[in-house]
Every structure is written in structure tokens, then in C-alpha cells.
Amino acid sequence: PQVRANSDMTQHTPWNIGMNYRLGDWGDAKISYQRGDTLTLGFNFYTNFNHMKASWLDTPKPKVQAAPTSNDWQQASIELLHNAGYQQNTIAVSNTKVIVTGEQVKYRDKDEALERAAAVLTHYASDDITEFHIIEQNNGVALTETIINREDYISAANYNQLGLTPQSTFDKYQEPTPTFSSIVAQSIKHWDYGLSPSLQQSLGGPEAFYLFSLGLSAHSNYWLTPKLELGGAIYINIIDNYDKFNYGIDSPQSPHVRNEATPRVRTMFRSYVQDPVRLSQLQLTWFEQPTESIYTQVYGGYLESMFAGVGSEILYRPMNSNWALGLDMNYLSQREADSWFGIYSDNYFYYNGVNPDSQTCINNPTSCRAYVLNQGTTGHLTTYYTPDWSFLSNTLFKVSAGKFLGGDIGARIDFSKQFKSGVIAGVYTVFTDLTADEYGEGSYNKGFYVSIPFDIMTVKPSTNRAILNWEPITRDGGQMLRKKHQLYDRTDARSPWVQRPNTSQ
Structure with a gap:
């Protein structure tokens, strides 16, 4: 007998026979008789992974504010978690910058997360703040930094300049820079x-x-x-x-x-x-x-x-x-x-x-x-x-x-x-x-x-x-x-x- 890997591979007939039946655009069924001793039955199902849109019941995006409406940074931290999806986040203020560090757990679309985070910060950052820095981290390690010019972002979000979109104001994929600024708020879960x-x-x-x-x-x-x-x-x-x-x-x-x-x-x-x-x-x-x-x-x-x-x-x-x-x-x-x-x-x-x-x-x-x-x-x-x-x-x-x-x-x-x-x-x-x-x-x-x-x-x-x-x-x-x-x-x-x-x- 013909043996491979300790299994008997001897065939009992020199022919195989099979039939395939199309069930429509979504699949087909097949049956075959092989080697003179094996009956097989199978199904194929078809789909298009390119055409699977998502439909969400999501929290509304915050309105962009030209001037701050509050200085409650702890509330800002909570909104960054629930609205923008930045978990384990901290907020620090350094001169004219607000620095947010967190792990993104809500949006696969980074631009969506960044736009929501920037919108949240416009409600709380004082007038002398000119830049928002969003540092994405994982397991406590900083991975990438995005710098957002506040004035440009507000102008784009309010459609004040033709052809300018909020996403075009994001300076992404920067190496994170260490910050020694004092933390003003955080949402940390141990x-x-x-x-x-x-x-x-x-x-x-x-x-x-x-x-x-x-x-x-x-x-x-x-x-x-x-x-x-x-x-x-x-x-x-x-x-x-x-x-x-x-x-x-x-x-x-x-x-x-x-x-x-x-x-x-x-x-x-x-x-x-x-x-x-x-x-x-x-x-x-x-x-x-x-x-x-x-x-x-x-x-x-x-x-x-x-x-x-x-x-x-x-x-x-x-x-x-x-x-x-x-x-x-x-x-x-x-x-x-x-x-x-x-x-x-x-x-x-x-x-x-x-x-x-x-x-x-x-x-x-x-x-x-x-x-x-x-x-x-x-x-x-x-x-x-x-x-x-x-x-x-x-x-x-x-x-x-x-x-x-x-x-x-x-x-x-x-x-x-x-x-x-x-x-x-x-x-x-x-x-x-x-x-x-x-x-x-x-x-x-x-x-x-x-x-x-x-x-x-x-x-x-x-x-x-x-x-x-x-x-x-x-x-x-x-x-x-x-x-x-x-x-x-x-x-x-x-x-x-x-x-x-x-x-x-």
C-alpha cells in the first residue's frame, strides 16, 4: 500500500467524480466521490469585505468654540474619554500649549478622534493657548504626536476659509516630545x-x-x-x-x-x-x-x-x-x-x-x-x-x-x-x-x-x-x-x- 505520514493512501479506483451547483450570487454546493472510498460534501459562501459600511448611534461631536466657555479641566478629561475615546488620558498645560496624552480605544479613524479632541479643548483652553498637542500612547509608552494649530483648526471647522478642512490642520506622525509640564487633570483607571x-x-x-x-x-x-x-x-x-x-x-x-x-x-x-x-x-x-x-x-x-x-x-x-x-x-x-x-x-x-x-x-x-x-x-x-x-x-x-x-x-x-x-x-x-x-x-x-x-x-x-x-x-x-x-x-x-x-x- 501507498503510505505517507503513517497513513494508508491507497486509492481504490483510478477516477474521481464531482458536481458543483451554483446557489446564486451568495454561494454554491458541491458533492464528490473520490479514490473509490470517500464521499465529500461542501459549501462555498461569498461576500465582499469591501462593502461593509458601519451604522452607529454615536455621541454628537462637540461644537467648536471660538472662545473658552469653562476652565474645568477635569470635565475636559472626562469628555476626552467619552466623546473622543482617549482612555487613560492626562491634560497638561505648558505656556501656550495644551498637551493631551491618552490611548485611543473608540475610533479606528484617527482624524475623527483628533477632531473631537480638538473640539473639546476649544471649550476649556484659555485665549493664550495657540496649540493643541495630542500624544497617543499604549501601555504607558508614547507612540505618536499630532500638533493642531488652534486658530487654523477653528477657522477650518467654521468653514471660514475655502478648501480648508479640519483634517488639513493636523500635523500628524511626529515623534512624541517629553513634557515636564504640570498635569491639570486626568482620567486614569488602574x-x-x-x-x-x-x-x-x-x-x-x-x-x-x-x-x-x-x-x-x-x-x-x-x-x-x-x-x-x-x-x-x-x-x-x-x-x-x-x-x-x-x-x-x-x-x-x-x-x-x-x-x-x-x-x-x-x-x-x-x-x-x-x-x-x-x-x-x-x-x-x-x-x-x-x-x-x-x-x-x-x-x-x-x-x-x-x-x-x-x-x-x-x-x-x-x-x-x-x-x-x-x-x-x-x-x-x-x-x-x-x-x-x-x-x-x-x-x-x-x-x-x-x-x-x-x-x-x-x-x-x-x-x-x-x-x-x-x-x-x-x-x-x-x-x-x-x-x-x-x-x-x-x-x-x-x-x-x-x-x-x-x-x-x-x-x-x-x-x-x-x-x-x-x-x-x-x-x-x-x-x-x-x-x-x-x-x-x-x-x-x-x-x-x-x-x-x-x-x-x-x-x-x-x-x-x-x-x-x-x-x-x-x-x-x-x-x-x-x-x-x-x-x-x-x-x-x-x-x-x-x-x-x-x-x-
Whole structure:
């Protein structure tokens, strides 16, 4: 018989037959009979991510005032939060400047946020103030500064000059300048919490075509300082079908694991979803900017559902540039599947009810034990590039080269396209030094994902996103650590990719 990756690939007929039926503009259905032993049924659905306009019930934009109406800076800080969307904001006054620092959490359209912030400030800034400085930050680190000339902005907002728009008065993408001015108001929240749905899924595996785990993630973060975060999350399982996934640590009859080329860094996932409530993440993270265009994070704790350890990341990202370069390094131990806080103390875990000294285990040890990652390292050098070529407009290439969780060496290539609505669709593939037999069924790691902005599905503007990821035939090769924070995403304001405005017509 023809065998590949320990699977019998013998065909029973030399022909295949199939039929495709168009259901209309929105989809089609297909059925086929393949290899003389396989019946398949499929559906395709079509949509246009470029044509997904948002309809909001938003707070009205403040009227622009030629002269101040109040000197209550604390009220201005509150309005900057609720109307303009600048969270964790501070207001400082320096000679003829008002300096606002905050994190934008409401509008993907930066011009909308800036215009609202400037309108708010016209109500409170005294007549001697000539400039508004808006510094956008994330995790306590300043990213970009916009300078707005007050007189020009008021003139444009009141249509006093033909052809002049409020946006044309924004001098954007300036390197933030340190300010030592006294803070006159602030809206700082040290603790936040929330509850969000969580879906993990896999397509096309031999155990079942679709495997999933649906639950809720209760998460909380506490900021010890503006740059030091303590965060955690508890996962509450609602429903899953991972009982069909026969890679379980309590199942020595697994037909797939017949070598120990890599530790079981992902294929033991079934064992991690058996408890209905579990600690998925608990870590301390410190963010810093050592110098211009360089950003860092250092983190430690229970980094994800399957791994604990410490790590760091450094990112070089020039202002308003179409490229960036990052490096991350991590020292890890695999978490015990049946414990909230335990980690494996040995490289091998014997299945429940198995006698390691039995003749069966001596003759065939892989049938009795799981190879886990007691201690290990992983890290990658990653290049980010958004091409300027017209035929590749609104795309992002990410190439990560280094050592993966299982110890295999190689590269992951990720390509994504952003549509006018802000929806991002991407695909990735991973090539490592594992052979097809060592990797197992599927031969190499690959997948695709869709990132959907919340604000095209809700009636309120938001910078949050729903991310749907599909990885067919999950195996242990080519797997990366699922970090809580990615510096490229956290520094998006320097050259927006994730937070681009909706330009659908």
C-alpha cells in the first residue's frame, strides 16, 4: 500500500467524480466521490469585505468654540474619554500649549478622534493657548504626536476659509516630545475587567472534520504603574467536542503518535480542555521605550493555557514606515494538563493506568507515554512589511524565522489583506526541519484567519476586533507561543495597519 505520514493512501479506483451547483450570487454546493472510498460534501459562501459600511448611534461631536466657555479641566478629561475615546488620558498645560496624552480605544479613524479632541479643548483652553498637542500612547509608552494649530483648526471647522478642512490642520506622525509640564487633570483607571466569548477550532483532522471548544474568558488587568501590568484570565468551558480528539494523555491507543520527533506542545490540547474551569493566563508584563523607534516588553508567569515561563520582545519601528523588525526570546515549561499552577518536571508523562516497567512499554515506549516540554526555549526574528506596490496595496507580509515550541527550526510566512471595511483576511504556512513523517498527517503547519472590526457589527464605534482562526490538522511542528501582547499591534499608531478607517462606499 501507498503510505505517507503513517497513513494508508491507497486509492481504490483510478477516477474521481464531482458536481458543483451554483446557489446564486451568495454561494454554491458541491458533492464528490473520490479514490473509490470517500464521499465529500461542501459549501462555498461569498461576500465582499469591501462593502461593509458601519451604522452607529454615536455621541454628537462637540461644537467648536471660538472662545473658552469653562476652565474645568477635569470635565475636559472626562469628555476626552467619552466623546473622543482617549482612555487613560492626562491634560497638561505648558505656556501656550495644551498637551493631551491618552490611548485611543473608540475610533479606528484617527482624524475623527483628533477632531473631537480638538473640539473639546476649544471649550476649556484659555485665549493664550495657540496649540493643541495630542500624544497617543499604549501601555504607558508614547507612540505618536499630532500638533493642531488652534486658530487654523477653528477657522477650518467654521468653514471660514475655502478648501480648508479640519483634517488639513493636523500635523500628524511626529515623534512624541517629553513634557515636564504640570498635569491639570486626568482620567486614569488602574483596574479593568471583562467577559468575552472564546472559540478555538480545528478543521479537517482525521478524528473529526471540525473540532471546537466554545467558552467564556473572564479576564482582568491591574496597572501597578503606567508601564507595569498584572493580568490574568480564567476560561469557562461551555461546550466542546474534543473528546473525539484521540491524542489524549489518557489514551495510549492513539494511532497517530508513533515517534518523539517533537514534544506534545499542541496535540495534548484535549487534556487541557477537560476541566470546565481553568486558569488560562496569569502574567506580569513591563513595557518600555529605551530610545526613539525602539519598544520592548518583558513578561513572566503563566503565559498561555499550555505554557509558563519568562520572555522578552524588542521591536524597531520607525515613524510612519512600511516596515518593522522584531525579536522575541522565551524560556518555557509545559503546564500540567490537570493542574492550574503545576508544570511538568520530567520530559515524559506516562498515560493513566500504564505501568512503565511492563514489557509492552519497554518494547514500544511511545505507546505508553507522552513526550512533553519540561524545559525549553523558543524565539523568532520577525520582519513586517506593507508593500507600496499598487497590485499589493493594503497587504502585510510577516516572516518569522527561528526556533518553534517543539524545538524544530524554520520559518513562518504570514500574508494578510485588509479590505476597505477594515476586515483582514490572512493565510500562513510554516516550514521547518521536520520531515513529513516526523510532522505527521498534514506534513507541515498552515492555517488561515479573519479579523473583523467590532464597529461594523455593532451600533457603537470601537477599536476592538473579533479574530477567527482555523488551523487544519493541528500537530506539534511549527507551533508558536501564543503571547498575550504583540508589540507590532501595540505600536500600531506609528503606522496604522490594524486601526485603519472604514472606507466602504
